[in-house]
Amino acid sequence: MKCxxxxxxxxxxxxxxxxxxxxxxxxxxxxxxxxxxxxRWRMFTRDEPVLVAVSxxxxxxxxxxxxxxxxxxxxxxxxxxxxxxxxxxxxxxxEGFAAERGLELRVVAVADEAGAPIPAVRxxxxxxxxxxxxxxxxxxxxRAALDAGFPVxxxxxxxxxxxxxxxxxxxxxxxxxxxxxxxVLEATHPKLVRRVKPLFRMSERETAAYAxxxxxxxxxxxxxxxxxxxxxxxxxxLNRLEDTSPGSKAMFLQGFLERARGLFQARETVTxxxxxxxxxxxxxxxxxxxxxxxxxTRATRPSRPAPAAEAHPLDLPGTRGLIADLHAASEIHAx
Ligand code: AMP
Ligand code: FES
Ligand code: ZN
Numbered sequence: 001m002k003c004x005x006x007x008x009x010x011x012x013x014x015x016x017x018x019x020x021x022x023x024x025x026x027x028x029x030x031x032x033x034x035x036x037x038x039x040r041w042r043m044f045t046r047d048e049p050v051l052v053a054v055s056x057x058x059x060x061x062x063x064x065x066x067x068x069x070x071x072x073x074x075x076x077x078x079x080x081x082x083x084x085x086x087x088x089x090x091x092x093x094x095e096g097f098a099a100e101r102g103l104e105l106r107v108v109a110v111a112d113e114a115g116a117p118i119p120a121v122r123x124x125x126x127x128x129x130x131x132x133x134x135x136x137x138x139x140x141x142x143r144a145a146l147d148a149g150f151p152v153x154x155x156x157x158x159x160x161x162x163x164x165x166x167x168x169x170x171x172x173x174x175x176x177x178x179x180x181x182x183x184v185l186e187a188t189h190p191k192l193v194r195r196v197k198p199l200f201r202m203s204e205r206e207t208a209a210y211a212x213x214x215x216x217x218x219x220x221x222x223x224x225x226x227x228x229x230x231x232x233x234x235x236x237x238l239n240r241l242e243d244t245s246p247g248s249k250a251m252f253l254q255g256f257l258e259r260a261r262g263l264f265q266a267r268e269t270v271t272x273x274x275x276x277x278x279x280x281x282x283x284x285x286x287x288x289x290x291x292x293x294x295x296x297t298r299a300t301r302p303s304r305p306a307p308a309a310e311a312h313p314l315d316l317p318g319t320r321g322l323i324a325d326l327h328a329a330s331e332i333h334a335x
Contacts, residue, residue, distance in 0.1 A: 001013060001020045003020060003021050003025055004020055004025075005021060005022070006022060006025055008022040008025075009022055010022055011026060011209070011213065012026050012206075014206070015246035016242075016250060023213045026209060026210070027210065027213055030202065030206060030207075030209075031066050031070065033201060033202060034063070034066045034198050034199060034202065035066070037183070037198050037199075037200070037201050038196075038198050041196070042184070043152070043183070043184055043194075043196040043198055044151070044152045044154075044194070046071075046072070048073075048151050049073040049074070049075065049150055050067060050072055050073065050074050050150070050152055050153075051075055051077050051144065051145045051148065051150040051154070052064045052067060052074050052075070052076050052154050053077050053141050053153055053155045053156070054076045054094045054105070054156070055078075055090055055094075055156070055219075056078070056090025056091065056092075056093035056094045056218060056219045057090070057218055058207050058208050058210075058211040058216070058218045059156030059157070059158050059161075059207045060155065061093065061094070061156075061211060061216050061218050062156070062199070062207045062210045062211045062214070063154060063155075063198060063199055064097065064103070065097075065210075065214055065216060066210075067198075068101060068103060074103065075105070075106060075148070076094060076098055076103060076105040076106065077105075077106050077107075077108065077141065077145075077153070078090075078091055078094045078095075078106070078108075079107075079108050079109075079110060079136075079137055079140050079141070080107055080108065081117065081118040081133060081136075081137075081223075082110055082116075083118050083223060083225070084119070086223055086224055087117075089219050089221070093217055097216065097217070106144065108140055108144055110136050113136070113293075114136055114289070114292060114293050115296040115297050115300065116296045116300055118133050118136070120296070120300065121133075121136070121292065123299070124298075124299035124300065125292060125295050125296070125299075129225040130225060132292060135288055135289060135292065136292070139280065139288075139289040141155075142191075142192060142193055142280065142281075143280060145193040150193060151193060151194060152193060152194040152195070152196055153194070153196070154195075154196050154197070155195065155196075155197055156199055157197040158199045158203060158204050158207050159199075159200060159201055159202055159203045159204070159249055159250060159253065160203055160235055160238070160239075160249065161231075162197065162253050163238050163249040163252055164231050164235045164238060165181060165231070166178075166253055166256055167234045167238060167252070168230060169181060175264055175267065175268070176268055178256075178264040179261070179267070179268035180268075181256070181257075181261065182257065183196060183198075183257075188272065189281050191280060191281045192272075201250065203249065270283055271283065275287035275290055278290050
């Protein structure tokens with residue numbers, strides 16, 4: 001297989017673009033696409049510093065690489081979820097990446113902010129790990145950016161992630177999730193920072209190839225709590241479609257963004273307020289993260305009085321509505 005551009009040996013066939021490219025030409029292709037996405041979707045300007053949320057995986061490190069190489073002012077943010085060896089290894093990848101390029105990496109430990117690492121938060125709240133984890137990540141990313149004066153946070157969500165999220169929301173006809181699915185979540189409140197996904201047009205296969213060709217050392221393992229997640233099943237379904245009909249994922253997502261999202265967005269009305277406890281944005285009085293931290297504190301307190309016989313643990317004062325809040329759409333602009 002020959003590179004369509006230079007005639008050299010191609011390393012990657014891009015069926016949906018009906019082309020094949022060698023390493024250097026693929027790197028150029030990838031960077032052009034990402035930077036064009038940033039410009040076309042007005043994600044950030046050259047003057048704005050960008051906080052890049054890095055997990056140690058291929059997508060977010062590829063994103064940081066592209067933005068840094070293009071001359072954007074970037075700082076990395078790693079949220080240490082405290083998920084055993086997985087977190088230790090992913091943090092080491094982020095630190096190594098930053099050190100090699102002389103870039104600044106900020107590390108925030110979920111245990112310091114939520115009162116316990118994610119596995120203990122899961123035990124304390126008895127909620128699906130990913131919902132407590134996702135809530136914590138969105139809250140801490142927003143707060144870290146606000147505290148450091150960054151107008152924008154960039155994440156490494158790719159085409160496969162976004163198409164799978166859209167597929168799941170459509171299966172459930174979750175109107176508020178559909179209203180919020182966009183590569184640019186604007187700051188609709190002074191205490192919210194813009195959240196952008198510059199890789200949303202690049203497939204997982206393409207970001208993996210970019211990271212490989214660029215020699216980025218990333219963590220290959222998935223989070224141990226992701227096993228069996230519905231989003232993985234949705235990705236498999238979409239991959240099968242893509243195999244038989246290249247371009248399906250992009251068409252599904254792009255068509256939604258161009259033609260359907262506005263309809264859902266127009267119907268969505270949420271009133272944002274500031275949490276009376278921490279000052280971050282919420283749709284209620286106390287934000288979901290503060291409620292989560294309360295629950296963790298109660299569950300991890302050494303000697304706590306036994307709850308009344310029939311009381312359900314989630315009915316403790318102050319925790320009502322937590323479940324709804326964890327899933328609540330508007331809470332620090334999920335997903
Ligand atoms: P995920 O939700 O794991 O699919 O990750 C989606 C994106 O969220 C990644 O590409 C990162 O930009 C960001 N992200 C995930 N985990 C972390 C983390 N531990 N620290 C900082 N950013 C993260
Ligand atoms: Fe959050 Fe796995 S990364 S539960
Ligand atoms: Zn709060």
